[in-house]
Amino acid sequence: MSESVVKNYKEELFDYEIYGRLANMEKDPKLKKTLFKLSEMERYHAEFWKEIADKRNLKLKNLNLLDKIKIYFYLIIRKLLGLNITIRILESGEEDDIAKYGRLSEMEEFSEDERRRLKEIMLDEAVHEKVLGNVEAKNVGDFVYGISDGLVEVLAAVSGLSGAISSPLLVAVGGLIVGASGTLSMAIGAYLSTKSEKDVKEQERRKLELEKSLDHNAVQLKLINFFTELGVNTELAKKASISLVDVAENILYPQVNESPIKSSLITGASYITGAIIPIIPYLFGISGIMGVFFSYLLAGLATFIVGSIIGVLSGVKPIRKGLQMTSLALLAALGTHSLGYLASKFLP
Incomplete structure (x- = not known):
């Protein structure tokens, strides 16, 4: 039990520190207030474990140098990738706190009052989980998924075109046309989706x-x-x-703060960004098997990175998700390339 007390105290102390630091960095007043509340909640939990340790004469450990380095790492991730991804990384790989405190509240090693407080902390964690699920707009998600769609669809398109057309310029133009049409489609879809979600949530709140x-x-x-x-x-x-x-x-029914127009612009911009990557070799005049090779190489690396980020966002192991997306994208491109090659052989 002593190891569990020391471990839980340090985890809560770490969360108190990191959420406080994230709050200090935040410019949005609502998010700043939310993060400070979460930080104070974690401080209260840490104090509870300190009381438990004091009663049992257990020696607690404060944050060490490695913990402080980890905090700085998360602050850098916050600056580079945003709050949403930072929190997902923080939460990934950790034991479900609701289940953990529920289990602890049933243990006979704790007094009746301690079990009651553990149940209260379990409720805190339930609210905490809900707040974290809505703590930031989905702009990062829109951007990442937009890039993913652009990469996969245009890689397949240029791969198929390169199997049928020898001119790298024509392959690049064809890929850009596919990318442009996809950009418009994705942007309109994002606008309608965000507006619909916002309208539904507002209606539910009013009701x-x-x-x-x-x-x-x-x-x-x-x-x-x-x-x-x-x-x-x-x-x-x-x-x-x-x-x-x-x-x-x-x-x-938390408020949806995303602007449909902003979501549309982000999705469209991310899609065309992803779409351009497989086209780059053909824009430089590389054709034939070398054009296909470099297109696959660039798109494969980009898809792996994007897939890893999606893994973080969705709670799946990042490397596994990256490899899965990369293999599917390359298989789709190979299939389309084969169709293009067959078309060039059998069509006049």
Whole structure:
């Protein structure tokens, strides 16, 4: 048990420090406030484990040099890739805190009061998880997925064209046409998707606000169901939901802050960025097998990087996701290249 106490104290202390540092970096006042609240929540959890350790005469360890280096690493990632990816990296590979505190709250090694507080921390972690899921706009996701689509589709297109056309300029022009049409399609789709999501969430928020004025119990029941689905004990969920009814819409239906126009522009820009990468060798006049080789090489490397980032965003192992996306992209391109080659042989 002593190792578990020391480990949990250090984890909570680390989270307190990193969320506080991220809050200090944040310019958006709402996000800054949210991150400071999360930091204070983690400080409270660390203090709980310190009390546990003091009662049992356990010696705790503060953050060491390696921990501080890790914090600086995350701050650099924040500057380069944004808050969303930074938080996903922070959360990836860690044990589910809701399940962990639920398990700890059932252990006989803790007193009745300590088990009660562990259940309260479990509820904190449930709210924490929901907040982190909505802490930043999906701009990074739009950009990454847009690049991925552009890479795969245009790589397949230029690969097929190079199998049928010997001129690198014509292959490049054909790839650019495919890229331009895809850019328009993706941008329009992103606009409609974001606007639809925003409209639906706003409608749900208005309905819930009206429901609060008419039937508090119905709203409380929705909160109870929400917390229990996250793994929170039913009795604790009932107790917490009473004080959270007034802000239920922020928990159940967080506001969508993305601008449909901004989402559209980001998706379109990312798609064309990805689309240009497989075309680069042909723009430099490289044709034939060498053009195909360098196109595949550039697109493969870019797809692996993008796939790894998607792995981080989706909670999948980054290297596995990168290799999976790269292999699928190259297989699609090879298939299309074969069709182009056959077309050049059998069509007049």
